[in-house]
Amino acid sequence: xxxxxxxxxxxxxxxxxxxxxxxxxxxxxxxxxxxxxxxxxxxxxxxxxxxxxxxxxxxxxxxxxxxxxxxxxxxxxxxxxxxxxxxxxxxxxxxxxxxxxxxxxxxxxxxxxxxxxxxxxxxxxxxxxxxxxxxxxxxxxxxxxxxxxxxxxxxxxxxxxxxxxxxxxxxxxxxxxxxxxxxxxxxxxxxxxxxxxxxxxxxxxxxxxxxxxxxxxxxxxxxxxxxxxxxxxxxxxxxxxxxxxxxxxxxxxxxxxxxxxxxxxxxxxxxxxxxxxxxxxxxxxxxxxxxxxxxxxxxxxxxxxxxxxxxxxxxxxxxxxxxxxxxxxxxxxxxxxxxxxxxxxxxxxxxxxxxxxxxxxxxxxxxxxxxxxxxxxxxxxxxxxxxxxxxxxxxxxxxxxxxxxxxxxxxxxxxxxxxxxxxxxxxxxxxxxxxxxxxxxxxxxxxxxxx
Amino acid sequence: xxxxxxxxxxxxxxxxxxxxxxxxxxxxxxxxxxxxxxxxxxxxxxxxxxxxxxxxxxxxxxxxxxxxxxxxxxxxxxxxxxxxxxxxxxxxxxxxxxxxxxxxxxxxxxxxxxxxxxxxxxxxxxxxxxxxxxxxxxxxxxxxxxxxxxxxxxxxxxxxxxxxxxxxxxxxxxxxxxxxxxxxxxxxxxxxxxxxxxxxxxxxxxxxxxxxxxxxxxxxxxxxxxxxxxxxxxxxxxxxxxxxxxxxxxxxxxxxxxxxxxxxxxxxxxxxxxxxxxxxxxxxxxxxxxxxxxxxxxxxxxxxxxxxxxxxxxxxxxxxxxxxxxxxxxxxxxxxxxxxxxxxxxxxxxxxxxxxxxxxxxxxxxxxxxxxxxxxxxxxxxxxxxxxxxxxxxxxxxxxxxxxxxxxxxxxxxxxxxxxxxxxxxxxxxxxxxxxxxxxxxxxxxxxxxx
Numbered sequence: 001x002x003x004x005x006x007x008x009x010x011x012x013x014x015x016x017x018x019x020x021x022x023x024x025x026x027x028x029x030x031x032x033x034x035x036x037x038x039x040x041x042x043x044x045x046x047x048x049x050x051x052x053x054x055x056x057x058x059x060x061x062x063x064x065x066x067x068x069x070x071x072x073x074x075x076x077x078x079x080x081x082x083x084x085x086x087x088x089x090x091x092x093x094x095x096x097x098x099x100x101x102x103x104x105x106x107x108x109x110x111x112x113x114x115x116x117x118x119x120x121x122x123x124x125x126x127x128x129x130x131x132x133x134x135x136x137x138x139x140x141x142x143x144x145x146x147x148x149x150x151x152x153x154x155x156x157x158x159x160x161x162x163x164x165x166x167x168x169x170x171x172x173x174x175x176x177x178x179x180x181x182x183x184x185x186x187x188x189x190x191x192x193x194x195x196x197x198x199x200x201x202x203x204x205x206x207x208x209x210x211x212x213x214x215x216x217x218x219x220x221x222x223x224x225x226x227x228x229x230x231x232x233x234x235x236x237x238x239x240x241x242x243x244x245x246x247x248x249x250x251x252x253x254x255x256x257x258x259x260x261x262x263x264x265x266x267x268x269x270x271x272x273x274x275x276x277x278x279x280x281x282x283x284x285x286x287x288x289x290x291x292x293x294x295x296x297x298x299x300x301x302x303x304x305x306x307x308x309x310x311x312x313x314x315x316x317x318x319x320x321x322x323x324x325x326x327x328x329x330x331x332x333x334x335x336x337x338x339x340x341x342x343x344x345x346x347x348x349x350x351x352x353x354x355x356x357x358x359x360x361x362x363x364x365x366x367x368x369x370x371x372x373x374x375x376x377x378x379x380x381x382x383x384x385x386x387x388x389x390x391x392x393x394x395x396x397x398x399x400x401x402x403x404x405x406x407x408x409x410x411x412x413x414x415x416x417x418x419x420x421x422x423x424x425x426x427x428x429x430x431x432x433x434x435x436x437x438x439x440x441x442x443x444x445x446x447x448x449x450x451x
Numbered sequence: 452x453x454x455x456x457x458x459x460x461x462x463x464x465x466x467x468x469x470x471x472x473x474x475x476x477x478x479x480x481x482x483x484x485x486x487x488x489x490x491x492x493x494x495x496x497x498x499x500x501x502x503x504x505x506x507x508x509x510x511x512x513x514x515x516x517x518x519x520x521x522x523x524x525x526x527x528x529x530x531x532x533x534x535x536x537x538x539x540x541x542x543x544x545x546x547x548x549x550x551x552x553x554x555x556x557x558x559x560x561x562x563x564x565x566x567x568x569x570x571x572x573x574x575x576x577x578x579x580x581x582x583x584x585x586x587x588x589x590x591x592x593x594x595x596x597x598x599x600x601x602x603x604x605x606x607x608x609x610x611x612x613x614x615x616x617x618x619x620x621x622x623x624x625x626x627x628x629x630x631x632x633x634x635x636x637x638x639x640x641x642x643x644x645x646x647x648x649x650x651x652x653x654x655x656x657x658x659x660x661x662x663x664x665x666x667x668x669x670x671x672x673x674x675x676x677x678x679x680x681x682x683x684x685x686x687x688x689x690x691x692x693x694x695x696x697x698x699x700x701x702x703x704x705x706x707x708x709x710x711x712x713x714x715x716x717x718x719x720x721x722x723x724x725x726x727x728x729x730x731x732x733x734x735x736x737x738x739x740x741x742x743x744x745x746x747x748x749x750x751x752x753x754x755x756x757x758x759x760x761x762x763x764x765x766x767x768x769x770x771x772x773x774x775x776x777x778x779x780x781x782x783x784x785x786x787x788x789x790x791x792x793x794x795x796x797x798x799x800x801x802x803x804x805x806x807x808x809x810x811x812x813x814x815x816x817x818x819x820x821x822x823x824x825x826x827x828x829x830x831x832x833x834x835x836x837x838x839x840x841x842x843x844x845x846x847x848x849x850x851x852x853x854x855x856x857x858x859x860x861x862x863x864x865x866x867x868x869x870x871x872x873x874x875x876x877x878x879x880x881x882x883x884x885x886x887x888x889x890x891x892x893x894x895x896x897x898x899x900x901x902x
Contacts, residue, residue: 157846395608
């Protein structure tokens, strides 16, 4: 094979530097999830196609990666079959790669309902796959970091997710605004404009206000069949400014005749009250234009935006009342949020906020001047490792220049040089590669010096 | 959907308890890899089929999970095509799931050869997929934990891998025997019995000695066309007992006329010498019957067996001289080992060696007696979390019995009870759920008491 090998478009290799950054993000998120009592779950990469199909809309079905039945199953199947492509796919494929972590979570809860303790709090950090057209920032394989609690309607759960977002971004050093809305408020608004049937049209249009501005949203509302009277009700809601209390007062007036809407306002108010008692440090804001794409949300909706870096939302989620119903377990209300690891990586990288020690790399490279020097170094390295210091010896006895280069390229801060003199005196020459300083250290003292 | 959902055969969900055990294993392995200067790498789940096909033999090709080309690519392809199943697969599939971590590693090294620092030391902990017939202990999705160094022929690399195995199993508390052999010794043995062409027959037969015993191995050697004279050369080698030095002396006599064999003996001797200086704590043994299945090994071969638990090898690997040649980069020698997470899990579980605190679960559950009590508890919990203590509040105001049950089932050791009395006095009643003891603690003192 003369041609250099490559990987499928839309997929990525993560080398040492990217991995260090990604692990830093995942470890931070995971540690916060645990602090709030969420337990880890992992589900298989492959799910039965019957589990996946029909859960993400027609478009979503097309974006599923399907796995060919293995071995002999392939023979004897009439592959020339025409018609519905799902039926065709099911003939030769029974499995697909997971498209998100939510449907596998719902499947898991239903399958294991008799073993689980409810409310069930789980987090899940795994890759998902989508046969999307690859483009900048959109991949066919990417990680999701989901945290959900299912089996409780209490708004303390919503609060907990806000606390988690607050703490994760605080720890990562990213200033954010946590935006909150409630799907019931949006339903109420659709009622208030005389179009309870046009909830989707309404939300699709107003969701874009930050990107396209008020006039474009009004034009789209008109196109979607909402009359001027309705628009005149929506407009002031979109322009609301001020404190959470002021916004709630204003929206209460607009929605006073919608019981669903008023329920939404009451939920928002209770959540804002809880947030006030919990010592949240990041900005929290009611944003009545926040709709989020997915139709299964029924209560609170969340979205987190970075304040100092221009990028889409870096975290989002909401309350869903019937996620497990699709698998035969009705009336399980849950709420969850998902962190976007790729975007968070871009923010940290763009703002240069990765801690310098995120790469838990080698602290000291032992030079290799020959077999006797190596034999002298091995027990010294053993002591360093016992003291928790990452170290390695250059495996080949080559020119010191080459060994220096290796340390420099790998970002190793110290070089330990062991030659005849050092061996005779029971010492090591320790060179700080950043400053060029060199000192002679007794071999027993090295761990203390490097700590 | 009335039927309970399920997952594809041969795959598994890992719930909170399994995840805790698995994370403990992965974290331990990872921390040791880092201590020796290995950097993390992750490659995509999907590789181009051209990368995977032909790398695992004909049987391996059949066990690849192939991914159907997405969307429209499916239409218009003549699926009724007969003949070679790979050609057929390539028509509708261009991608497959990775089968191991070695081929993607080789592909990565060749693809990124100009950016990498050699010797390149990487570890990789990711799932792989094989369309094997599922059976007890054999899964279609399982994790591999590989550590390799490529671009150096020094036996210090082999030593490092022995040190890593020694330290990993030491940390995990598993007593093991690290068995070592050398592929060149086996080649020499094939020469010594007058059948240099029968290396594979020889190794396949003698590899089974532990399972089937000497007589069955001799019978198989006969079947495979090795004559009595040859068998009389092999037999004493298989029966060798004693120290490494004694074994080396004996095998040196047998292999004296094979230059390859003597090279192997010299390598083994050097490695044993290095191991002697490095302070290895676990048993290390030369095992001349050790062959390992894979044909690409060219030097040292390793296998690790648990001493106190009956199970196959829990770690293994070896030196390969031309792994990247298949992708157009010749002469890159490397050596690596792979840890079997599933078997290690079974050993730890069977020997009850998982540490009790492997589950980093909730330390204290705050009872929920109503909204005021919850508002009182929230800042207390905030302080606990700031002190690194995992805690949660039961989200719903239900009977205390139900909240107790939740804590018990989730293995939470403490319950914090907050009612009118506690709120009036600025305290919390802290109940140890294992002993039943209850004490009243000032809300500021909780972190200190729970630490």
